[in-house]
Amino acid sequence: xxxxxxxxxxxxxxxxxxxxIMITEATMDFFERMKKVLGQGFDTTKEALGTAAxxxxxxGEKGVLKVEIAKLEREAGKKAALVGNHVxxxxxxxxxxxxxxxxxxxxxxxxxISDLKKRIEAKEEDLKKIG
Numbered sequence: 303x304x305x306x307x308x309x310x311x312x313x314x315x316x317x318x319x320x321x322x323i324m325i326t327e328a329t330m331d332f333f334e335r336m337k338k339v340l341g342q343g344f345d346t347t348k349e350a351l352g353t354a355a356x357x358x359x360x361x362g363e364k365g366v367l368k369v370e371i372a373k374l375e376r377e378a379g380k381k382a383a384l385v386g387n388h389v390x391x392x393x394x395x396x397x398x399x400x401x402x403x404x405x406x407x408x409x410x411x412x413x414x415i416s417d418l419k420k421r422i423e424a425k426e427e428d429l430k431k432i433g
Contacts (some may be wrong), residue, residue, distance in 0.1 A: 363432055364429060364432055367425050367428055367429045367432070368429070370425050371422055371425045371426060371429070374418050374421050374422045374425065375418075375422060377418055378415050378418040378419060378422070381411050381414050381415045381418065382411075382415060384411055385408055385411045385412065385415070388405075388407050388408055388411070389401050389408065392405070
């Protein structure tokens with residue numbers, strides 16, 4: 303190699319080495335930044351998932367209570383319909399002149415409805431406590 307070619311080659315090697323170092327540093331900086339960002343992202347994601355899990359649990363509890371309340375209300379409605387049917391049967395079909403809340407079958411249904419009402423109120427209180 304001539305002196306000029308060797309000099310150009312030497313300059314080229316130095317530039318290539320410097321460029322390689324710059325790329326390596328930039329790549330390392332990029333990867334370090336990405337590692338930091340992803341680490342923060344994972345921490346944020348963990349926090350968000352924790353909050354989401356709590357909220358899902360809370361919503362799940364609320365949902366269960368609402369379903370239970372609706373079920374109890376339907377059951378109370380069915381019992382009330384049975385009271386009406388029994389009153390109709392006694393007054394119209396059997397010809398009684400009066401019906402009292404102390405009539406045995408009606409009394410039992412009214413007690414069951416009262417119990418259902420108390421259970422509904424308790425569930426509604428639980429629902430209010432959850433928020």
